[in-house]
Amino acid sequence: MRGLVGSMTTDINVRLRGGTYRLAAPFTLGPADSGANGHQVVYSAYRTEQPVLSGARQVGGFSLYDRSRNIYRAAVPPGTTSRQLFVNGQRAQRARGPLDPGGFTLKNSSFVTGDTSYRSFTNASAVEVVYNRDWKHLRCPLAGITEAAGGGSSLDVAPGCFANNNTSVPNLGFPFNGAGLPKLEGVSWVENAYQLLTEPGEFYLDTTANYLYYLPRPGENLATAQVDLPVLDKVVDLSGTPGHLAPVNDTDPRATYSPSWRTAGGRPYGDFDNDVHYTMVNGDSMTFTFTGTGLDVLTEVNTDAGAIDVYVDGTKTRTVSANGPVRLAQQPVVSVTGLSPGGHTVKLVKAGGDYLVVDGFVVIPDRIAPVHDITFRGITFAHTTWNLPSTVGYLDNQAGVLWDAVTRRSVRIPAAVQVHRGRGIVFTDVEIAHTGGTGIDLADGTRESTITRSRIHDTSGGGVSLGEVDDYYVTDPTRMTSGDTISQNVIEYVGQDYQDAVGIWAGYTRGAVLANNEIAHTPYSGISMGWGWGWAASCELQAKQNNFPVGSCRRGTDYAGANQIVENYVYDVMGVLHDGGHIYTNGGQGGHDDTLTSEFRGNVLSGGTHTNNMIYQDEGSSNWDTHHNVIHFANGSWTGMWTPTIHDIRMHDNFYAPAGSYNNGTNVVLTDNTEVKNGDWPPAAGEIINAAGLPRELRANRSRLDDFDLSIEYHGSWIAPGFRGLGDFHETVHAAHNNGDSATMTFTGAGVGVIGEKNSDQGDIEVFIDDVSKGVISTSSTSRQVQQTLYTISDLDPATPHTIRVVKRSGQYATLDGFLVCATPRRDGQGRSQAD
Template identity: 25%
Template sequence: MRAAATVAAALGCLAAAPVVAHAATTSTVYASPDGSGTDCSATAPCSLTQARTAVRARTAAMTGDIVVQLAGGTYRPAAPLALGAADSGANGYRVSWQAAPGSTPVLSGGRQVTGWTLHDSASNIYAAAVPVGADSRQLYVDGALAPRAAIGINRSDVRFTTTGMTIANPALNYLAGLPAQNRIELESQNSFTDRYAPVQSISGTTITMQQPAWNNNNWGYDTLASPFAGGGLQLQNSYSFLTRAGQWYLDPAAGQLYYRAPTGWNPAAHDIELPQLTSLLQISGTYGAPAHDIAFQGITFSHTTWLTPGTSIGYADQQSGTFLAQTYQQPSNFLTSCQSGCQLFEATRNSWHQAPAAVQVSAASGITLNGNTFAHLGQVALGIGNDADAHASGVGLGASSVTVTGNSFTDDSGAGIVIGGVQPDAHHPSNAAMINQNITVTNNLVSGVAKDYKDMAGILSTYVTHAVIEHNEVTDLPYDGIDVGWGWGMNDPGGSQDYANRGTYNYQPVYTTATTLKNTAVNDNRIHGTKKLFHDGGSLYNLSANPGATFTANYIYDNQRTVGLYLDEGSRYVTLTNNVVQDSGVWAFTNASSTNHTDDNAFRTNWYNGGVTNVATGAPHNNTLSGNVQVSGTNWPSAAQQVISQSGVQRATVSVTNPGNQASTSGTAIGGLQIQATASGSGRTLTYAASGLPAGLSINASTGLITGTPTTAGTSSVTVSATDSTGVSGSASFAWTVSGGSSGGGACRVAYARNEWSGGFTADITVTNTGGATVNGWTVAWSFPGDQKITSAWNAAVTQSGSAVTATDVSYNAAIAPGGTVQFGFQGTWTGNDTSPTTFTLNGTTCG
């Protein structure tokens, strides 16, 4: 440590105000749907891409957050917004893309379809021109997903072959005469998979299917040809299948969109959106230079599509949005020998792909998504740290310190949120920067998602270290509510004998170290309206070892009497406590064989009102049940009722911190009073207002900063408020006294005493009034000649912008009598220069 140095400067001036620290300067970039040019100002806003360019020009010199303020309206970008390291915050600040106060900006990947004409009056089918080549698997009509043209068929109508199907029902022979046969798809909704396979051609009664989609859909588990349960079939995507009102068909080659309207309904009077983009936002850096410190608030993301299932790859679904995407060596008789697994199928596991998301985050840290709406997206809504093949950037995994709070997910074709990857680098990364960690998902509503890819849970978190999934409401789903983990225990230390028996370890190592999955917290969620289509899986589900995991105080109900708490193969070290499971057929389940290591889990003090308990206790599994209580009907004890009432999305609240009574001087500009407010639950952008401010003062509605010069002496009763975009508000009231100003303020003397050490210092300032009149209210100002940064203050409110500093009185030391003194001080940091200031002003006049 350097020897302490005390420096006194005899100058003239006065000082002080409320104890507040260092004010950061916020820079605002303005964008609008029709923005153009490069100004990016409030009067001349720019486009989203130009806003990104403006941000890049400002980040290196950031002295506060950069806010990209989006005006209301619909933005229709030609390409996704891609943000990387160059678009990130700097110097401890962040870049926040957020809705303008009171506005709802919509980032849409769609084209609004107009110019409808009646094409077939008998069937009320309308047509509209779209660009030739435009393709989409989704259409949104008045804010809702419209069904594609489709017909249901029975399994007895066809026979499955290694190349496709043979028509067995003569009523389907007309299929051979249909145009655009390679756009027809077969969907099969099974026990836990939802499979799509496209047609290649139809000749007579022979339907040849595209490869490798057909073969990949017909081996492994719960296949298209041999589902474990369910197995309803649909033929989709032909003009001839427009059999019901509300259905649509797109002909890209002709550039024509067809819609079968309800009786008396004209599409020209409705909002019809055809997606064009396959993602909207891509936040991704590299492992060496991640994207970081970026936030999105109050934005609606809508209208995307995902085209892969309609290609030769199809959607050879395996579970929860994973699929086979390449050609594999198969047994020649796979239709009979590999319908419940086979050794060659085990070679596929490390190359399963994940469905991509509309909003993608990878190789990124310090990312916040607050108060956004993810609606009408033709894929997974939000993907965080998925495998590289699911990210347009080509860089997967590597997501850390990502917060997702107060968002809504609805009417999406895939899952609401998918966190983590499934390939080897996800569970045993070759680079430590690939680890997905510290992901927080709280207070989100996930409702009515997985509309097209029905195998997906509302929220899925795979290989993640410390995922926190709390206070979410997850509802109206065909499959599971919240799923955690991956790998069936085969990648855990020592592997799984079950998978050794299947031949898995002929294609991958038996790992001796743990995966990245640990310390998952799934707490206080409300999970209901699940399992509407698929009955395998559970409302709350874990897969593989998850050391330190806690599933606590979740409320589960309305799951079609399926499994409530489901620990699948290889689940270990999971503690499930204080959960309320209502009306489940099986309230607690461990999928334990003698050798699959579904072991060492604890079900403690849960409440349930019936259903089977299917937990493997004792050796070799050693799962335990203790203190669990079965109740009659819904006569829940008070502790269970508390869990129920506190589960799900927390009620939004806005709290405004009372700044305390204020004092200032007429005719003297105030240093600025920053109103502090926080929003819980909603995560929405806040708008500020104030009533009763002294004349000459005003509040910035976006930032909450009060500035100006008071013009009239007196005491005012001030109320400041903050309101989020859902209308929830909070307020605080205080008194603001404005004193009559003195005639000058130049009759003063200042002593500056500094105590310095390496990298830090404290300073005391003594102000003496050398004049003959009392100074009522004072502001002292100076500039540091060095690189000092003030971190805290006492006996004054001190604000700093760059090198410039102002100190204002607090209520108890606002007056300085003739010959009297006032003293205040502060603590700070420095790096290269701690030279003391030499010039001070009092109330705008230099001290002599």
Template identity: 30%
Template structure:
């Protein structure tokens, strides 16, 4: 980088920081100045004057605001629930111009909520303890919320591939699973997870032991379409990586757990098994129905502040399209389409709020909860817009989608200089576990800053697109900032999503910086080593990874595995493990503090400041094993015992396969031990073993995880891991905590 380029990039960063500070410092809704007009909307508003005494509906307030020419307009929403049967749409005619501002905001002290929900009433109790209610025409309950708590579509057990064998045309297993004897199997769906992909396809028919599925969902979930990413036929329902159905769902025969429900499309009823303490005669039961709640299409210079969004639907998965997941919550749709390997023609989920082609649109202090799809989308050339200080909780899909999948859009359709900052994102991807917290496609100058992301099934923040395709080499991607975010408990093991990371990137992105983030527990406790901290995947290039704190990661704290991902730099980061050198030409790692068993003060300061509100940092625990001496019963090739003490989860010990194979660390003297972490090797080899100390042993059934964590209170000099029968001991690391 020459000096002029360095100065320009520094200036750009300063401008971004100044812009963000000004954005957050500005009050979301200012008192209307002299000459400005304040209009009022209420949940039951129907007037035309839009006064505090006689508020309008939100549509009425919008129409009245259009008549106010040449002055600022502020629409105040009174508290309560605004039940929408169609989206509230704001366009160019609803925008500010010539210095005029338009603000939609909560009235002082109010908590307005735009809702797409429909109440289900008339519940009747059956002898088996279930309750059934009629469903209005046109409503198809895919989600159900009882007194604000999400119910679960009745689901069964997993079905292994040996029984539920999937092919291009269908699946076996109808007899063994009992589906062949269900009253209405065609209301049920198969939910399948293959690596990072989800599939939800409705059963179309049952003939003997064979099930067929709705089209085009099944075809788009199988190999041979030519419309998905490179080599992705290896992760389809008919691929070798398919291990079976995660569960079938939505059949009354599966109603066996309180909190479950089933929809009967023929009778048009919902049947629910209440949780303890729920009174269905008094409960408020809501199902999402309206798909979008607020759409800003071509709008500019508008602020939306302090408004809630709830019970918006996502209808596609309930149709014959189903949910043929590709990556990050996007799906393959349509019976036909152009051959493509760069993901240009995938479909985003429906969202409660969509900004399409917006400019200088600000969404601030919004609340997104109980949604059947995603939270917010900024797309189709949205520029200089911001989503700030908002919360996202209990969403079926991802929280935020920014940008699109076209690598070289025209100027009007390019996403530029947008901001996603100071938001809290928790428990999203509840239903579509392949979705991510914040997704960005081909964006330039995007700022993703000081967000808190917690308890997510797959990746936390994903920026970039295109994999190893030529389109990803030269695109509009550039100068993006992923800074000071707090990302904890992501890639949750129970959700069975693989090959992701807390922060994930694709494509060449000159000037992009990933800095100051605190990442803790990504794929921690997994069986496979493919959950990363910062994952520079495929052609990720020209990215700086600097001053991040990354701890308790299932695999690599930073992954730059591909030789076509070039000129990346990782410097000055803090982490408890090591990682192999970057794979791409010109990529370097320098000045990183790795293999730590305590975070230094500088790292604690960075981590505590990260996120929407800062917060607690989970300090590392001292490791007694790293200064000990490792031995093992035998050595397979060069997999020496000491490799379990090198703080590198990518290197493995390995004994020969033998009776009573063991690995041991000698701590040098007897020490008080309170916890032991046992990290399996790449093949999850170590299984059915004993952990032996001087005071006794603990047996671990099944395979070791990454890690298996044993809490104990023992004084010991040695810790031995010994297989119970004949087998190998193969470990990537063992930590012994006082």
């Protein structure tokens, strides 16, 4: 390929035949593999075949190891490590104990219980304790398990992990995080011991003896099953240069300061690492020597700052000013770029004002050379793992953004498909599944790239990540994450291991479009956009929030703005954690000068187990135009602004049910929003519902309609409980309480079936086809029966649209788990019509 791209006159197409390609290393592409002359290099499936790029090793040779417990065992090569396993395409659960076991007391850095059985665990240092609290998912490996004083077991947490998750939680403040809490102080479950293999579908990998243990599910035959044990942390790596850039402190040893410079630490102004070097003497200089192609020097803008002479490799190149009307921290007043690769020296000389402040440096080690103009189409990317939590734990900040155990800086969960410094990268009609981290990540200033018409599901981390959390300072457009589109995707069942993860996460981005995605079945929020909390809010607003006194606050700028979250359908989220929402925003939009308003339009938000606010514009959110959204089956408030640093937001022409909102923001104006009762949505709301989510051509072939399908209209007192764990389709149902409540769906086909539960608290339903009653049906049963076909018909005209209506007639509840639609009639051997 590298020999072809330089002379491209049209796209180059690489066709992959169907089958599973088990990779020994990630498929890696860089600038030299990129399209040229305005053309793309396209990797696509051959015709309708299905190629899979897999990061897993296939495991066979299982034999029955413990007959009494039905545990099977297979040998794996020495050195094999993995935290995930997939059997016949289904995720296996790493062996764990019961949820919320109780009986544990935290003593120093140990969880103590009267249960002595833990002392029998083998490989105790591989065991992990896991704790879910509010918006955080925390986990730590153990140092060992010992006898507790007075008997019982002491689960002794690895000291470094316990410090990072409890006694010394990183709390860098804006723009890196908010409160830093909660911390690891309880046990939601214990994980990863052979002795915890108790439930079908659980596995345990003994990395000491090199055996994989598995307790099969009913019907699984390990002699013929496809058992995939992931060993790679990613399957695709597209990387341009210079890769990830992050600030270093003013104390970096490459910096030298003339004698009269002073240092100031513990400053409350938002400095990097809370300290600066400063001088008050004109002529004083700072010199920074580095190897690379550029350098940003972060300083402070303020009324008492002045002119700075800039020298590059001994030659004065310009004079800049750090003077400004208000104090702003971490500003790249000096930015030197475009140097030839190699060693360079940048010198700053104080030329005016009362102070020259130096706060940090960002070295650009290489020329900006994106990987670019590459398309993937029709390919599946699957089977990855991520082993870092096994050694350092999971040090959560929020939404899949973590703390590095050594540097204590922000890091993110890696992705199976990773793009660093990309431009014009396209993923369309792909599937990303069964991952040990995030699905796909467009990182480090990736621009004008697209993920569309794809399915991303069954991920341990998030679905899609976009942008960074530590490049807020950037003013160079070529280094901004900008112009990217994530549209028309199905993103579901993310956060299977790390339950703080979200469907789509976006950090600092400009001009991003998140549109017509369908996001569902998440343990935390559906979409999260923005970072920095109150970093971009004024000191006056921060003071009103009681964070800092006026004139003493952590304030700076970021480049985020002109983003769009439009016409997405987000439902059945917040299934595990709390303090999140369907679509969540945080930190300032508007760009450096608050002129780039972002838009939040046309989204439909429905259902949610632990939702605070369906539209959750959290601390520091600003410069949003939030309008023409539909919120139904709300848990919590339909919207809420809890603090004054949420500012300059217009919320208008939204439709919501049920009622509930609050507004403690600043210049947050709610106008012309409509509460809708009993499911009687006005035509304008109906138009929003019809336009949200996937385009109709991408969902037209669904024969099994979930109870959350947008084609279903609910009237009356219906509720939408999710994450029930009872065996319903997608673990959700809609339930009606009042007699006369109804659910209606219009379809084209020869037949339709009604799917719901039967239970002792249910009574009769009546079914209407095209407004003609088909009779009353009992859904009463002495015990709960899920996914039951309550009614079916199969002799309708397949060319004519039909309407089915289900009406509750008696009992405490009626439930609807969805519909089955049969496009054409099916016949038995005697020519009689059969239901699909």
